[in-house]
Amino acid sequence: MERGMDPAVMGEAIETGMDPATSLKAMDPATSGKAMQRGMDPALYKAATQGKVASLRQLAAADPKILSSVTPQLNTALHLAALHGHSKFASEVLDKKSELLVAKNDDGDTPLHLAAKAGKLKVAELLVSVARAWQDDPNTADTSPNSPLLVTNNAGNTPLHEAVRKRRSAVAVMLLEADPNRGHDLNGRKESPLDMAAREGLVQVVRKIVDMPWVQGRFVFSVSGTALHQAVLGGHTKIVEILLEKCPDLIDQPDSDGNNALHYAAQKNHPHAVELLLNSRTELAYKPNGWMESPLHVAASYGSTEAIKALLRHCPDVAEMVDSEGRNAFHASIISGKMSALRCLLRHVRRPELLNRVDKHGNTPLHLAAQMSRVPSAVMLLNDRRVDPCVLNHKGQTARSLVEMKLPSGEMDAYEMYLWKQLKRQESIRCGKQQLPPLATYPSRRASNDKYFERIVETYILVATLIATVTFAATFTMPGGYHQEKGIALHGHKTAFKIFIISNTVAMCSSIIVVFCFIWAWQDPVKFKVDQLLWGHRLTVLACLAMLVSLMTAVYITVAPTARWPAYVVIAIGSSTPAVVFLILGREVIYVPL
Template structure:
């Protein structure tokens, strides 16, 4: 294409374009597409609201109406995207004229007059799709009037024009499509969407209450329509926590609350899975008998909430006397909600359940296991933090074991350890050895770099300048303890390299305790050294002491759970460990706190 013609068409400069057409060769160049995008001059002119320019181009080259660019767009696609009603109307008329000319040659049929109105681009979008995406109701109306059947066409994503409009909240366009009288018997086909969804699914997913009401006003049967996963719009509303949508859908048809998806979940279960207490309350208010509904595994509402770790839902269900019947119910495998919370390692939910006196911790499931049996069955030396919290909650509450096994627990541990491999612990040993070495190095250096320096002359030459200060005495003691604790830990880890699994476990436990002491003493020695050199500036010294106290407490909190035995027979020690674990949960945040979505 001549660059000057391209510029004139882009700017809508009809006079300049006419000046450039001087002979037949210039007319012929009008039909040549641009190289990068394969846009013809009619594509370019379609973006400009200039009917005279379109008339000039279409008069000389009517065949350009069917040409596509690299995206598969015809000029009518471009005009629909731009939202120019006059251009779209002109091109529709030109399409009819062009098709009539084509049909006159004897190759056409009745549907030929609509073919260019239904041409898909590479995304499968026809001009009506593009008009909807362009958010122009008048252009949509013009295309619908020209070809009502285009409303039932779906793009490559399976989206009809109505679905796109509902998904994007285009109220006026949805109303226009639904009010199209020309659709007649085709109205059922305009509601298709991807994966079997309807526009109502999309409106619910977008939380568009006005759109939901409009769709249900025109066709209330949509409330029962299922997607490919057998989920109704009520499933979507319950899952997304869309309370207004739940209320609107239930007003039209409460039977949807009793329909399950392909996984066996009802809308009530979907709300429990996502932790939406307000939706659960609304569903139970409208349908009282929903509390008894169970999924494919025979699990009730509390089972599902406990299994997914939804603590707010569990608290609500326990606080509602009407739902107390759910507390100790068993599913198809004999599991109570407490069993499922334990199986899925949801420590917060376990803690909530065991603190309720109505929860029976002695119930055994189909395998003859109590919740505590399940927790202890999967414990080992490399257990996860979630498992530790869960087991701590059960043991602190005094949860009992079930039927005793015909061998004592100590022998079971020994048998298991024989199958362990030293290689599984090597990375931990090497890491701890490195930490021990670093602490010893730092403590050694601190022993020769005294705070305040040394006396340089006189009979006490070489002595520390702050030798007689109490804080200096504490510094020396803390640094010495840190030094030798780390050295002993390093020696213990050397023994761990010998390969005996029992010796390795003992060495790891001992080194962890010693390193905890060494790190704490090193931190205290640092605090005392800083205090000694800044204590004359009182406010600064106080800030140093306060900050150090907070961080030393953090160090201790992190190490206490590693040393206090969760299985201790002393209830006080279990409570200390449990409190420390809860502090850690608050520190590490959402990953271990099982937050509701």
């Protein structure tokens, strides 16, 4: 078998518009299989990857057809030279076989694609100069599907797409200088190089594209939005400024879900982008997306507190907007569970009626928090005097009655019990003259079906008992001992000793309270969860912290006078223990593990 593709086959492919790689695949199956199995001549492969021009000349002189051979991935010698940045080798190949300029490998990449991906500027400039010569040729004009600057790979990307995707700014700028109109070509994902450059933050590339006037198909609808959407999404405020100046029409273009650029800025919590967009077009704050959500709704859903502040500072009345379910930003923050957004809204929205706004089902934000068991959010709302706990929804339910619907079945956990207790208290204080749903009482003692309840109670009692025992023993074995004649502590005059006494007492007394509270847990588990479990957990945490302080002060009293560094190490370890626990468990450490 001959080593490479027949020149006649290659020439016919170029004349008929078929790229050489396709022609290679279209060869006789048996011949093609042998070629694929054999691959490129090892000497040519080594010369192409190392850029050895002299070796190429020797090989081409010995076998003129050798440049038609390809690797198993259909890479030609020109592909390899472009990938490794060997411009002199690539020039020699083009002198001998210029049609390889548009040869495609198995991924559909031409040599110019590979040079763009790898950022090999000199090779790319060489290939572009040859491509320009092709453009000047009537047979390979710019409208030709095989024009090197227009050829797309299997992903639909031109060389410019690939340069931008790989953040090769220098190559991208050079390609744009060769053909400025390529900045708006769409790939298989309906993305232009301008969109991709805006997302990647390539300021020079974006400026180069927008400086060139563009009319035909200027704004093509895209699932991912416009270049302005992409710039906001990436947080590139400089590019946002350029696009707002050069392409002001982009600001009115939504994505496939109806989101404008301000929705994206609100989602990503980019306050500077919010400021830029609102200064350019204030009405963006009032434009809903496909779900009738304003940018403030989106910011509340994603917990974007800085964006919330910026939106309310520019457009305070945007807080009045509701979505398709009649819900405002307060509802959105409850549904998403973003307490930071709810806290920010409570601080910056002053009107009480917005805090008590009802949706299509008559539910206020407090109703939703109670219904969805968002206990921290519900407690935060209850702590605000503007929130009305007496509002009835369309089913005649208050937030309290929604919570206590779980009470008879015993499905309510300790936090919901705590919320129920707080809602009852607020209703008794503020809703005395209103007709409300009947107040439920504690269910029977057997109502609780929590399978972990028994183990939790036993664990708390065990921990509290151990702490009480250890701290009690420490009272009679004071650090440093006693005076043999007077019977008083030797270090009683030291500040560290006084801290030891206080912390030891706090640990012991807290643990004793926990033991006594949990002894009667079995009498009424439901009432215990409401009234005692949360306090028992808090006191156990307090006892553990106090015991740590006792340990550190006791070691300091007895060890520091003779060896300071071990005492300091113990203090450092003890001080970091709560931080490590919080790092591992997060905020869960302050919650009852039910």
